[in-house]
Amino acid sequence: MSLVNFTTREITCKIVYYGPGRSGKTTNLHYVYGRVPDARRGRMVSLATQTDRTLFFDFLPIDLGQISGFATRFQLYTVPGQVYYNATRRLVLQGADGVVFVADSQARQLDENLESLQNLQSNLLEHGVDVRAMPLALQYNKQDLPRELILSQADLDDALNFRGVPSFAADALHGVGVFETLKGISELVLKRLAAGSTA
């Protein structure tokens, strides 16, 4: 995917929310959707099961309007977290400009988080992308749960953030940290754009 198209004067950023099942990826998108004015958002496509588990993926296009003469769009995607939908995850990851890894802060979910993180690395490699070259932000969701059930941001950093990427504590259900995370990943993506890596 081309991030900047000088010919059509368009900038498109594809940001994928990745993470284990039930970590809150879709919740992030729902919150964003609720805050974007009608005129600026496209229809949110969500393919979910009857129990609200993401079956395929969520897709939320946001039109940021003309910025520096470029029609700018953000496309937010989520992947299905369940292990058996790996082909879909790989497909959605294709052409991503940035990834938000949404981790479940519950202590008992740590292994799932680690497994999903490894799965992300592996799927990126399938596309020939080194995870170190991909703009990545971590979001530690569900920080509103009782302290005894969750790990702190510092603990989660120790366990998951071994590359020292930006990390954000969040309560996506109530919107805490959602836009901070989106802003964090956007900055990384735009930094790469400024450095000239537009391919």
Add this chain to the structure above:
Amino acid sequence: MTTALNPKYSFDTFVVGSANRLAVTAGRTVAENPGAAYNPLFVYSGSGLGKTHLLMAIGQAVKKLAPGLNIEYLTLDEYVEAFHAAIAAGQGDAFRRRFQGVDVLLVDDVQFLAKRKEMQSELLRLTEALQVAGHQIVLTSDRPPGEIADLDERLISRFSGGLVVDIGPPDYETRVAILRRKAEERAARFAPGVLETVAGAAFDNVRELMGALNRLVAYQAVNETQINAETARQLLGLKAEAAVAVGAAVSRAAAPAADEFGQFLADVTVGLGKAVEAWRARVAEAILRWEGEGYRTRRLEALLQQEAPTAVDDAIGAYEKDVERLKRLEGEVAQLDPQASGQSLFRDPERLADAEAAAAQVRAGGAPPPGPSAAFPLASYAVGPSNDVAVSAVRDVIARPGKKYNPLVLVGKSGLGKTHLLNAIGLELARARGAVVACLSTQAFIDELIAAIDGDHVDWWRARYRRATALLLDDIHLLAGKDRTQQELFNLFNLFLDKERQLVFTAPAAPGALEGLEERIVTRLGGGLVAELSEPDRELKRHFVERALGEPGVPPDAALLDYLADRPVDSVRSLVPVLQRVVSAAAAQDVPLTAGLARDVLEGQPREARRSGGPRTSGIVVSSLGGVKSREKMVWDWPDVADRLIEEYR
């Protein structure tokens, strides 16, 4: 007198945006290479947009990079004041000397030169002196040179001769960045949206922007509460619409902080704006870099004219690739033919094809080999029975080069005119269209080959001679013992014979009698015509003396000619000192040249004549008294043609 550089004003504290990026880049370049890149650098802008900051930043950077340099920063008013004080104290010259010794002169606010004729003259003198000495000048003004009232045309032209750049009002993103940096410097923290609201207001310059920020800082400090965007707007007396700048980006930035999406959008807008505009910085940097190295940058400048060119990095990369190619070509050409390098086409990537062609030409031996000397025309060659066979052969060679006598070997003792005849042949052959005549001493031929071997461009050297339509070598016996040169000559020999191109050589003896030459060379030399030049006969000597002593239309005394022609000499060259003695004696005694005088001088006491025989320099003697009427100079020992040429032009 001179204001100290304010350490706060450095490049590190200068917020760079699209409106000042070029000026800052130029300033950095100047600071890194004072006197080399843009001299003078003239920066102009409205008040409060960073001219003084930039000027001092240049000074600071120079001071850091080259602490030994003498840097002077002052405003024009300070300069004027100092000048007046110096004049009043009778120290005008000392004042001038002092400023002429400055390595980097930074003058602020030169717009105040308007209507100050005497200061204009003074500054003109100073800028001329500094530029000649390679010292850097940086000037700032609130308007371009041409718009400064009553400014001397010479100053306008001088100020405009380096680089004139302007600084525009900062755009929204730069204003936000400036406010954030200044707020940080003041350790002030504002609620989200406040600084963006301030930046959205239409302030004309940075000073006003700072004033607004200061008010907010003060208000917040006094009330010990964080103000929000709305309060900021009220404090600064901004109308809701005024806080909204023209672009949609700004309107978004001014939206309430509570609007998360609006806030996010504002942040993204700033980041994206910078990212998109980053290509301009990259192009400008590339222009400055390559211009500094002396390359034409039209292609890159054209990119800047576009709003959003496609594949900027590819374009810069392609340009740099072309420049690298030009560098390689120039380096290669410089090795082969130093004179051919340094051409402007090796500095213009748009003319890469021309440069390739030029380099190919040089590679193929485009530079002609040394030619014959114009000092030896055939018409001035004295002919008599002792050399008429050789001269006749020469005329045949000239008439049918490569066809009749190939090679022609002129043989004779030193001083009989072999070199003259060789060059005369060369001059005649060179008249033909497309002729490339190589005519040089064998020693020069050997030296060239050694240089080619040393420079690893023997192929080029060979190609150079293979292009020649005639090869004329003087003193071929000098090849003795030079095996490699004989090998090369052998190859050339065969080529020239095959292609019926003329070969002419001179030697002191017949080829068979020359020692140290390979048999294959000797047999080839003997395979054409070996024409001998004998000791000069009476008729030849008479012609020579007549031409040497005669004036146009006034032939010398016949008895004198006969007498001198009868003198026993073994070569024409040895007649020269004889003639000089006679001419000098006549001049010293102030009597006409006669046979009697010559007899007295040459057979009687030598008197003054011997003393005035002239200095023996490189083997060429010219009558110091002008007694020899012919313009031709007499030679008794030519190491090579080049020496003769040097003497000719002394």
